[in-house]
Amino acid sequence: MAANNRRMSGKKGAQVGSGGKRRRGLEGKGPTPPAEMRKGHVKQRVANAKARRATGRAPQRRGGGRSTSELVVGRNPVYEALRDGVPASTLYVQQFIDNDERVREALQLAAERGGINLMEAPRPELDRMTNGLNHQGLVLQVPPYEYAHPEDLVAAAHDEGADPLIVALDGVTDPRNLGAIVRSVSAFGGHGVVVPERRAAGMTAGAWKTSAGTAARTPVARATNLTRALESYQKAGIAVVGLAADGEAELGELAALDGPVVIVVGSEGKGLSRLVGETCDFRVRIPMPGGAESLNAGVAAGIVLYEAARRRR
Numbered sequence: 001m002a003a004n005n006r007r008m009s010g011k012k013g014a015q016v017g018s019g020g021k022r023r024r025g026l027e028g029k030g031p032t033p034p035a036e037m038r039k040g041h042v043k044q045r046v047a048n049a050k051a052r053r054a055t056g057r058a059p060q061r062r063g064g065g066r067s068t069s070e071l072v073v074g075r076n077p078v079y080e081a082l083r084d085g086v087p088a089s090t091l092y093v094q095q096f097i098d099n100d101e102r103v104r105e106a107l108q109l110a111a112e113r114g115g116i117n118l119m120e121a122p123r124p125e126l127d128r129m130t131n132g133l134n135h136q137g138l139v140l141q142v143p144p145y146e147y148a149h150p151e152d153l154v155a156a157a158h159d160e161g162a163d164p165l166i167v168a169l170d171g172v173t174d175p176r177n178l179g180a181i182v183r184s185v186s187a188f189g190g191h192g193v194v195v196p197e198r199r200a201a202g203m204t205a206g207a208w209k210t211s212a213g214t215a216a217r218t219p220v221a222r223a224t225n226l227t228r229a230l231e232s233y234q235k236a237g238i239a240v241v242g243l244a245a246d247g248e249a250e251l252g253e254l255a256a257l258d259g260p261v262v263i264v265v266g267s268e269g270k271g272l273s274r275l276v277g278e279t280c281d282f283r284v285r286i287p288m289p290g291g292a293e294s295l296n297a298g299v300a301a302g303i304v305l306y307e308a309a310r311r312r313r
Contacts (some may be wrong), residue, residue: 049210051249065147065222067195072140072205073133075102081140082109085216090117094126094137106138145203152235153192156219161190163260164238165308168194170226170276171267172297175201178220179210181265182296186214188302188309193218194262196226199255227275233262234281240264242272242280243300249284256282257308265301268294 011115032284069089072081079102091110092233097103110116126135157164169186172178178201182193201207208215223229230240238254242264251257264280266272271294277283286303295303 002202015144021082063203066144067202069144070142070205071130072142073130073135075106075136075138078138078140079106081205081209082106082113084209085213086205087143088116088140089143090119090141092119092121092126092139095120095122097137103138108215111214135253142205148192148219150194150221150223153219153221157191165190166192166194166262168226168230168262168264169200169303170264170272171270172265173199173201174208175204176210177201177297182211182220183214184219184298184302184305186218188305190305192221194221194223194229197222197224227279230262230276230279239261239282240280242277242283243286243304244271244277244283245285247283247285251286251304251307254282258311261308263301263304267298268297
């Protein structure tokens with residue numbers, strides 16, 4: 001009997017039942033709710049953003065900062081910049097310059113455009129301004145570029161009553177690629193381009209020239225941190241689609257291009273950075289039957305923009 005008492009004394013008391021919780025846990029939870037009602041789903045973010053837009057509250061707009069002024073140096077570069085509509089504030093002309101055809105054409109273009117100051121300067125002054133570059137007696141000053149804020153691009157789309165179509169660049173450092181992408185965004189009805197503040201191409205004279213004048217009407221926004229800018233777009237109901245050679249979906253299969261979307265283009269060769277790639281809602285590949293390993297950033301962006309524009313007709 002004592003042994004039995006000892007065995008019983010080791011017990012901690014009566015066992016508590018589950019109260020039926022285990023049985024209820026085995027029961028089904030009903031049909032899966034539609035995508036618009038599932039927390040965190042892209043379609044729910046889109047629906048929430050449309051609801052906010054319907055209230056008539058416009059997002060606060062703020063600038064994305066300014067670049068530094070730039071100098072275009074040399075007779076041919078100055079002439080081509082003026083011809084291609086690159087913004088300019090002042091044309092410096094060397095005193096007693098040989099008045100050849102390029103000089104006359106540059107002066108004529110500056111006069112016809114208006115708003116460009118003509119300044120005559122001695123050669124030593126131009127040498128100092130250009131750090132000794134071969135300026136050939138002509139120097140064109142390009143004013144600082146006024147960058148938009150990433151939120152401005154969404155606001156512009158909402159003002160049009162359209163779903164945002166934006167391109168973000170990750171690691172693209174060639175200004176000519178930036179200019180080509182600005183041109184494609186303009187051609188296919190996009191609302192702007194986002195570039196990181198550091199280690200990225202900016203709106204230089206070269207980018208302006210390659211854009212063929214479209215940079216005057218297509219905003220370029222600058223983000224302090226590209227990953228955070230993309231996350232902000234996601235919270236606004238915009239799908240973030242990254243281009244990657246090993247993407248899980250093919251371009252023609254991606255339904256996200258039908259609605260509000262940010263297309264993220266990485267550098268040729270390296271592609272998307274790790275953090276940006278992990279932030280994307282989808283990673284899509286462009287099928288290339290010819291076997292090329294990668295496409296130029298400007299070409300890749302143009303292909304995806306065309307596909308997005310085609311679906312929006």
